[in-house]
Amino acid sequence: MRSPFKRILFLAAIAGAVTSSNAIASPVSIAAELAQKAQDTSLALEIATDLTTEIGARLYGSDSEKRAAEWAVKRFLEYGFDKVWTESFPVENGWKRGLETASITSPAPQSLVITALGGSVATPAEGIEAEIALFKTIDAMLEQPEGSLTGKIAVVTQAMEIGGYAKISGPIRGEGPSEAARRGAIAFLMRSAGTDNDRMAHTGATSYLPDVPRIPAAALSVPDAQQLDRLSERFDSIRIKLLLTPQNLGTVTSQNVIAEITGSERPDEIVLLGAHLDSWDLGTGAIDDGAGVGIVMAAAKLIRDLPQAPKRTIRVVLFGAEEIGIVGGRFYAESHADELSSHIVATEADAGQGPVRTMNIGLGNPLDPTLTTIRNALKPLGIQAGRSNSSGGPDIAPMHRKGVPAIGLSMDTDDYFDLHHTANDTIDKIAPERINQSAAAFVTLAYLASELGGYYRSKP
Amino acid sequence: MRSPFKRILFLAAIAGAVTSSNAIASPVSIAAELAQKAQDTSLALEIATDLTTEIGARLYGSDSEKRAAEWAVKRFLEYGFDKVWTESFPVENGWKRGLETASITSPAPQSLVITALGGSVATPAEGIEAEIALFKTIDAMLEQPEGSLTGKIAVVTQAMEIGGYAKISGPIRGEGPSEAARRGAIAFLMRSAGTDNDRMAHTGATSYLPDVPRIPAAALSVPDAQQLDRLSERFDSIRIKLLLTPQNLGTVTSQNVIAEITGSERPDEIVLLGAHLDSWDLGTGAIDDGAGVGIVMAAAKLIRDLPQAPKRTIRVVLFGAEEIGIVGGRFYAESHADELSSHIVATEADAGQGPVRTMNIGLGNPLDPTLTTIRNALKPLGIQAGRSNSSGGPDIAPMHRKGVPAIGLSMDTDDYFDLHHTANDTIDKIAPERINQSAAAFVTLAYLASELGGYYRSKP
Numbered sequence: 001m002r003s004p005f006k007r008i009l010f011l012a013a014i015a016g017a018v019t020s021s022n023a024i025a026s027p028v029s030i031a032a033e034l035a036q037k038a039q040d041t042s043l044a045l046e047i048a049t050d051l052t053t054e055i056g057a058r059l060y061g062s063d064s065e066k067r068a069a070e071w072a073v074k075r076f077l078e079y080g081f082d083k084v085w086t087e088s089f090p091v092e093n094g095w096k097r098g099l100e101t102a103s104i105t106s107p108a109p110q111s112l113v114i115t116a117l118g119g120s121v122a123t124p125a126e127g128i129e130a131e132i133a134l135f136k137t138i139d140a141m142l143e144q145p146e147g148s149l150t151g152k153i154a155v156v157t158q159a160m161e162i163g164g165y166a167k168i169s170g171p172i173r174g175e176g177p178s179e180a181a182r183r184g185a186i187a188f189l190m191r192s193a194g195t196d197n198d199r200m201a202h203t204g205a206t207s208y209l210p211d212v213p214r215i216p217a218a219a220l221s222v223p224d225a226q227q228l229d230r231l232s233e234r235f236d237s238i239r240i241k242l243l244l245t246p247q248n249l250g251t252v253t254s255q256n257v258i259a260e261i262t263g264s265e266r267p268d269e270i271v272l273l274g275a276h277l278d279s280w281d282l283g284t285g286a287i288d289d290g291a292g293v294g295i296v297m298a299a300a301k302l303i304r305d306l307p308q309a310p311k312r313t314i315r316v317v318l319f320g321a322e323e324i325g326i327v328g329g330r331f332y333a334e335s336h337a338d339e340l341s342s343h344i345v346a347t348e349a350d351a352g353q354g355p356v357r358t359m360n361i362g363l364g365n366p367l368d369p370t371l372t373t374i375r376n377a378l379k380p381l382g383i384q385a386g387r388s389n390s391s392g393g394p395d396i397a398p399m400h401r402k403g404v405p406a407i408g409l410s411m412d413t414d415d416y417f418d419l420h421h422t423a424n425d426t427i428d429k430i431a432p433e434r435i436n437q438s439a440a441a442f443v444t445l446a447y448l449a450s451e452l453g454g455y456y457r458s459k460p
Numbered sequence: 461m462r463s464p465f466k467r468i469l470f471l472a473a474i475a476g477a478v479t480s481s482n483a484i485a486s487p488v489s490i491a492a493e494l495a496q497k498a499q500d501t502s503l504a505l506e507i508a509t510d511l512t513t514e515i516g517a518r519l520y521g522s523d524s525e526k527r528a529a530e531w532a533v534k535r536f537l538e539y540g541f542d543k544v545w546t547e548s549f550p551v552e553n554g555w556k557r558g559l560e561t562a563s564i565t566s567p568a569p570q571s572l573v574i575t576a577l578g579g580s581v582a583t584p585a586e587g588i589e590a591e592i593a594l595f596k597t598i599d600a601m602l603e604q605p606e607g608s609l610t611g612k613i614a615v616v617t618q619a620m621e622i623g624g625y626a627k628i629s630g631p632i633r634g635e636g637p638s639e640a641a642r643r644g645a646i647a648f649l650m651r652s653a654g655t656d657n658d659r660m661a662h663t664g665a666t667s668y669l670p671d672v673p674r675i676p677a678a679a680l681s682v683p684d685a686q687q688l689d690r691l692s693e694r695f696d697s698i699r700i701k702l703l704l705t706p707q708n709l710g711t712v713t714s715q716n717v718i719a720e721i722t723g724s725e726r727p728d729e730i731v732l733l734g735a736h737l738d739s740w741d742l743g744t745g746a747i748d749d750g751a752g753v754g755i756v757m758a759a760a761k762l763i764r765d766l767p768q769a770p771k772r773t774i775r776v777v778l779f780g781a782e783e784i785g786i787v788g789g790r791f792y793a794e795s796h797a798d799e800l801s802s803h804i805v806a807t808e809a810d811a812g813q814g815p816v817r818t819m820n821i822g823l824g825n826p827l828d829p830t831l832t833t834i835r836n837a838l839k840p841l842g843i844q845a846g847r848s849n850s851s852g853g854p855d856i857a858p859m860h861r862k863g864v865p866a867i868g869l870s871m872d873t874d875d876y877f878d879l880h881h882t883a884n885d886t887i888d889k890i891a892p893e894r895i896n897q898s899a900a901a902f903v904t905l906a907y908l909a910s911e912l913g914g915y916y917r918s919k920p
Contacts, residue, residue, distance in 0.1 A: 049690070053568070053687060053690045053691060053694070054568050054691075054694065055568065055570075056564075056568060056569070056570025056571075056687075057570060057571070063569070064569065064570070099559075104516075108513070108514050108515065108516060109516070109523070109524065110515075110516025110517060110524070110744065111516075111517070111741075113883055197888045197889070198658060198660075198884055199660065199743065199882070199883040199884045199886060200658075200659070200660075222888075223884075223886040223887075223888050226888060227513060227516075227744070227886070230509070230513045231513060231514075234513070234514065281571075283659065284570065284687070422659070423573055423659040424658055424659045424683075426659060426683040426687075427683075428657045428682075428683050428686060429657070
């Protein structure tokens, strides 16, 4: 793939011995060397390991999330970034998990594995014990008239299909508790939004509607939901006891961490690489989104280590409070509204470890010739051209809606929703060759978007 | 494999239309038909599903274990067994799990996934908070002098190798807490005896030595043990807070459930099929040992459904309180001492779902010609001849030590120690084709050992 000549130049450049090597090597060859470096080292995995080990879980607004931000600032400074700062913002619905237990009390007493949905209210201190009303689909529950679930614990055991996360996270995890409460239910249980069959419940944000009582809401592990399905086929009445003691903390503070490599020729033009620093509290946030943090920090660090910075500024943003409603991403789009016009393109790593499979775009000018160069540079990594309606990632979407061009490096998520939002989201699940390929993809995109000078907005 | 003629005879026999068909069909062909039936139906899986759904976990001495025994008696009676009864016995160390939480308090505060070892004492109500002394092997801990761990939480992160369960379960899970206490430790944590990397801790019995203080003891999930390994390489001092609130219940009662198909010609000679009805409390005891219960009950039920019972009595024993020290198996060997001489051979299914890979023997007369017939009958199931030092299974070992010939149908345990003693031991982990093959193997062995008249003790 590489000529001996280029290899020698690259090594010289890395060693800092030949300061003018960039004048000879083309941007494409430098990008290829960066990608190779990303794959030869395991820097992305090292960063993700450090974060998930030294900090662990990083719930929005928590001390841990703050420690993670301090950790990231320190790391960016160690890496020699030109500017490093944080931007704080309030998050209204601060929350802390408490005890969470559930059991079938009759007719077949046994414990259940559950976890509170993020933002759930607590049960009374003595718990709730009631008959369940089980629905195999959310639609079956929604067909019930108001008042029909009075005094019952509503249970929805609809399975998440592969690729069907959005069908569960919104209508069931988000709106299910309020729709159940509207029909009189006193608590809500759902089958986890996950594709595994581990005895692990998947948390995730719920959101109460304003016009109905707020009832405690939790997810059952997939085997526990299946157990209730079987029991409901065998017995007319099943009773469950549920105890949840989370605390509503009111308004808490989160922060975005921002670090820049100043562009050597066009410092006011920004290529933005994002990931989110917060995680749910059950695991250590390795695939969601420690991997993404490792990928974008590693990509930027490799660029930082070049003898000369690329033309445009590379800005890394590690967003806070993504999990509770993309609060950091929305805050960024609002507070940076004045400079969004100088954001050339933005992308985010928030779908696990990779590998990256397609380059999707969300660009006003999809015919800019540099895109062909970038696509060709990604091909050796096995990355194909993909969709043309990308928002760039969850934290990028708010700025994309305000006109920032987005590119999405779409990852293989074969294991992502097995682990997502569970205690099982730990660093041991990440394979070096997978995350390294992702880092290679992001460094390729970031470097070329900075160096080649393409313009991706629709022509005025 | 089967002739049309035999197939017709078999169908007729199953239908009860030709009462003398056994006079024509050979024992080997009947065994083959039984094996085929075990594979064509999913009776073993149905039984295991019913048990794990309608009862759930079945901790020794618990109400659930009693309900399981009642469930089994009812099921055996429904199946038309000739004799069904229970035999109760005391278990000295009754125990009930309580709350169990652990967290690193410094330098990197985060929660840990643990579970109390079976029989562990509780921490004080406010928990224990102390510095840890981490050892990568149990030998490294044992090298420490007495008093060297005073006031510390001893942590042993030695990994279980594939096939290395006994190296962990005895020296670390069993004796580790007392050896740590002997050196002054105030609590003991071990890396789970498991081969998975799920965030699931594996419980299992510990046993305190008489001459040292009893200290709280728990298992860390594998990722949590790895996390402590990483942290211990980065920080000099790590502090952990541990809370365990299990209860010692004193002497409790367990029971063996026994069911017989009376032999048609030699009713006093017993072919014994065992499994254990109790399970640990975290999962629903599907692979350990609901699968075994399903396998031996299904095998016996298929024989019960023959038009004529085989010559020797088939006795199924579902042992109680296996997990806390093979209490039911030892009780059986003692309380049935007088009739052990009429036990022709005994076997047990207690290694998960299968498939069975080898037929191991523990026989005084390994040259009895019927063994060749049995081995040949198992070959179509992919089962080879194996070891000649089998004890027949954990609950069979005590009677085997008193002279009962044993045959072990050794199963593939590729996933067994991933799930073993965890919350993840649930029925969804069992594949029909795997458990069905096991039931086919057990019904083949049981039928032929009963019908062929072999004699497996050493000649007097």
